[in-house]
Amino acid sequence: MQTEKGLAEDLRHIVGQDNLREATEQDAVDGVEPDFVVEPGSIEEISDLMKLAAREGLAVAPRGGGTKMHIGDPPRRLDLIVSTARMNEVLEHTPGDQIIRLEAGVKLEDLQEHISGSDQMLAIDPPESGATIGGIVAANSSGPRRYRYGTIRDLIIGITVVLHDGTVAKAGGKVVKNVAGYDLSKLFTGSLGTLGVIANANFRLHPRPGSSRTVAVEVTEPQQAQAAAQAIVHSQVEATAVELQYDENEKQLAVLLESIPGGIDAKAETTSFLLKQFGEVRTLSDEEVNHLGPLAPPEVADGVVLKIGAPPAELAAVLVAVLGAAERKGLAHPRITGHAGTGVTLVGFSGENEDGAAGFVEEMREIWVRRGGNVTLQRAPLTLKQRVSTWDNGGDYLGLVRRVKEKFDPRGGMNPGRFLGGN
């Protein structure tokens, strides 16, 4: 291991003076401050950085827009942040093929803007603004439209990664249908920077729908919310999103519909008909839809956001369990939103009452992991994470997770400690 000065010299040699800086408090990840932040401009530079990191035993955290650095357990150590900020080029967009090849640092908003002229979109709508493609893939971010289009794993068709030893490898390609070789694009999806740096990724695109409308029903109790969601899910209406909002002020199930201009009225009419048995139905104004975010996660300043994955037909049981436990643990005003069609429920509350919060997380895990679900802290104060971990215990696949990590990152230099099972 060389001196910090010598290391800076080596890093500068790779990325140039302008693209190296000493880290500050702002770069800390869960309180662990790295030494340097580098912004490589090419895959070759990433590879050289990683070779250096491997040689010097540096722990590396990849970073895109930095919108999700709060996800995961506190790192065991961290020396170097490799930022993809400069790798922000759209490499190829062929409208006729409905595919796009991107550098990892391209921001989702910029990408959508770039392709809007061809009436296409990447069908993913995570809530954070400023997120990069690489970050979305690494954290497996998703939003309401996952009901119709799936998550990023269903849209990614190719990837280029750089491992901790500097090896550059690609998998997949730029065609939607492709079964040549192992699907490493999916393996890296949701790997949270623990297997390597994602340098490029390719995706399939979808046509941008010509018109949309959001129809919502007011509900009063969990069973109703579930029944309303089920009515849409089992219908033939082909909704784009089925979103739940459930708190003291507002309890509603909103259905996002998209179609061609000639098809939207019929869809809205069918949806209203299906929902009216559960309560008052109305069409949301654009303003209301925007206010929802689209249908944003329950933001609470310095708060906790817990994500529960459960079978979608058990939505009522999730709501009852959440509300009951929140009350027992003394968590005031929990805010609940969710992708009700796919079984994702997000619970937001203040982190002030830490004992209560920890007890709540434990109780949710006790119930939902046993019932085949999962419970993950999306956001939490460091002290809470230290008590209850970001992740539940996973399942009997934990050994396999560890073996994958050991093979791809035998030195344990990629984001050590952040992932499930301490990987």
Place this chain on the structure above:
Amino acid sequence: MERSRLIKEMEGIVGAQGVIHEHEQLRTYECDGLMNYRVIPDLVVLPETGKHVQNIVKLCYDEGIPFVARGSGTGLSGGALPVESGVLIVLSRMRKILEVDIPNQRIVVEPGVVNMWVSQEVADEGYYYAPDPASQIVSSIGGNLAENSGGVHCLKYGFTTNHVMGAEVVLPDGSVTHIGGGRAPDAPGYDLLGAFVGSEGTLGIATRITLRLCRVPEAVHTLLAGFEGTEGAGGAVSGIIGEGIIPAAIEMMDRLTMEAVEEAVHPGLPDAGAVLVIELDGPEAEVEEQFGRVLEICEENEATEIRVAEDDEERALFWKARKAAFGAMGRISNDYYVQDGVIPRTELPAVLGRISELAGEYGLRVANVFHAGDGNLHPLVLYNNDNEGEAEKAEKLAGEIVFACLEHGGSLTGEHGIGEDKKKYMPKMFTDDDMNVMQLLRCAFDPHQLANPGKIFPTPRLCGERPGPFHMHPLQKAGIVEQF
């Protein structure tokens, strides 16, 4: 272990009825749907439960015996080709549908369940299983999972990998693990299920599979349109996609394919240079308007004849014509070689031109049938095995065609897999580093390379593990693999 003892041990696991060891009977299993590769396995074992599979694999692991899993054996890349001195684990006796969960739109099946049975099971409730490979009346869900099967409707609905939600897997050391959330979304950890689907039997054996069920669409409209040639048909495909319409399926057949199909199933295809079968499904109002637009686009591209399916019977006839295409080749050629390549859709005219050039150079006929919507080509190279050297020539031509796909930005395979057949071509698409990194995954699942060894990768590698239960790896001893 001596063969006689191995037979006894296997019989102890599955009973005498479940072990095949007579040479003549073993020959039944010497190949899969790709018949130009044949290997007689040492033993065939037919487990009836997940526990059986586990015990068989554990025994193989302890003894260092390689094994290959096989479903219905319809694969077209030799993925289920047995290995010599290895055990073939045939899953066709594991055919139970275990759970139907309509509220959560899931079904749990054993690997030997035939694709079509899944849709039949839930049809009365208004559901179906979307991936529909042409082999669906025979091919098994386990095999579909291993190959990440496609089908004619994957343009809109995706592939097997988008519909498998969970699996119980027997790993190559005989241990059992559960990957994917099953009924719940977003299980934490790496997407091991995403990596497992399409791994061609090289990472383990799925013994219990959770699938997503789709709601039957409100409306389905299907048409068949004839064109002067593939240019017009290709133009119509581009026009439809360019309009932002995603049909459930767009299939193309050229004149030679149509001749064969007409003779085989008499669907009354138009007299044309190329034909498209286009299907739209979804909510009635949406589908009706888009279908009108599709008809216009076909006319704008000078369709010579358009037939709209009046009822389910006629629709079934259109699909029968398309799905019979491979089998029908027997009517116009003694032998044929099925190729499976992918290109970006916009490269279609260029690649079709190149195929016809190559066919001319080789003096062989090539029939074209393909999933035009997603650029997945199935050129059928026709030849006569009785003519000396023609089989080799056909294989070479098929190879040149897939290289043309690569040159135009495509892939070696869209749905048939690499298997035994195309591993030699892998270096044309991937670098050594690409393949070595892929094999890190193999090393995590199967460090001793016992599951379907020798497939996918031209140069299998061992994983730098200290040999576990045995000293020198048998594959290494035999010179099949080298140390990584």
